[in-house]
Amino acid sequence: MxxxxxxxxxxxxxxxxxxxxxxxxxxxxxxxxxxLRYIGIVASLSDILSGLSLRMKLLAIHITGDENWALTMAERAKNPAVGASFLIGSGLVMISVWTVSTTLGAVAGSTLPNLEQFGLGFAFTAAFIAMARGLWRGPANLVPWIISFAVTIGVVTLGAPKAYAIVAGAICGLAVSHLVRSKKKVVL
Known part of the structure; x- marks a missing residue:
C-alpha cells in the first residue's frame, strides 16, 4: 500500500x-x-511539469507527497529555477524511505506498545505544522487558513469522519483563497 x-x-x-x-x-x-487534496496540489505543479513527457508527469504526480510538494514550492519561491528534477528527486527519496520505514514499522510495530501513550502521536501533526510554516506567504494566507481550520473543526464536531472534514475544510479554504485573490485583482 x-x-x-x-x-x-x-x-x-x-x-x-x-x-x-x-x-x-x-x-x-x-x-x-x-x-482529493491532491487535485489542488497537482494543479499547482502545472508550470513545473510542463515540457515533461506524459510518462514523467505521471511518475512525478505519483511520487508527489505533501512533504516534497511543500519543499519544492518553498525552494521554488527562493529560486524559480527549481523544478521537476527537484520534485522528482525528492519524491523518489521520499517514496523509498516511506516504503522501507512503513515495512519496518509494520514488522516492529507488533512488538511495541501503543506509542501514543508516550506522546508520540503528535509527530504527524507536527509534520503538517512544519509544512504549513514553510508555505506561509503572509497575511493574505490568514483568512483562507482560518476558514479551512474552522470548517474542519466544525465538521468534526458535528460527528463527520475526519477524512470528510479535511476535504470540506480544504474546499472551503480554496474557495476563500480564490475569492481573496479575485478581489485583489479587481482592486488593482
Whole structure:
C-alpha cells in the first residue's frame, strides 16, 4: 500500500476505517476522499511539469507527497529555477524511505506498545505544522487558513469522519483563497 498509494494520511484513515468496519469499499472511499487534496496540489505543479513527457508527469504526480510538494514550492519561491528534477528527486527519496520505514514499522510495530501513550502521536501533526510554516506567504494566507481550520473543526464536531472534514475544510479554504485573490485583482 505504501508504494502504490504514497499518501500517509489516507493510508492511516483507510486502515483505521478497515479495522473499525472491515469494509474494503468504505476504507478505500475514505482514503480516496482524503486524497482529493491532491487535485489542488497537482494543479499547482502545472508550470513545473510542463515540457515533461506524459510518462514523467505521471511518475512525478505519483511520487508527489505533501512533504516534497511543500519543499519544492518553498525552494521554488527562493529560486524559480527549481523544478521537476527537484520534485522528482525528492519524491523518489521520499517514496523509498516511506516504503522501507512503513515495512519496518509494520514488522516492529507488533512488538511495541501503543506509542501514543508516550506522546508520540503528535509527530504527524507536527509534520503538517512544519509544512504549513514553510508555505506561509503572509497575511493574505490568514483568512483562507482560518476558514479551512474552522470548517474542519466544525465538521468534526458535528460527528463527520475526519477524512470528510479535511476535504470540506480544504474546499472551503480554496474557495476563500480564490475569492481573496479575485478581489485583489479587481482592486488593482
Amino acid at each position: 505504501s508504494s502504490i498509494v504514497h499518501a500517509g494520511s489516507s493510508q492511516i484513515v483507510a486502515v483505521e476505517q478497515f479495522a473499525g468496519t472491515s469494509a474494503v469499499v468504505g476504507a478505500a472511499f475514505a482514503g480516496a476522499a482524503l486524497n
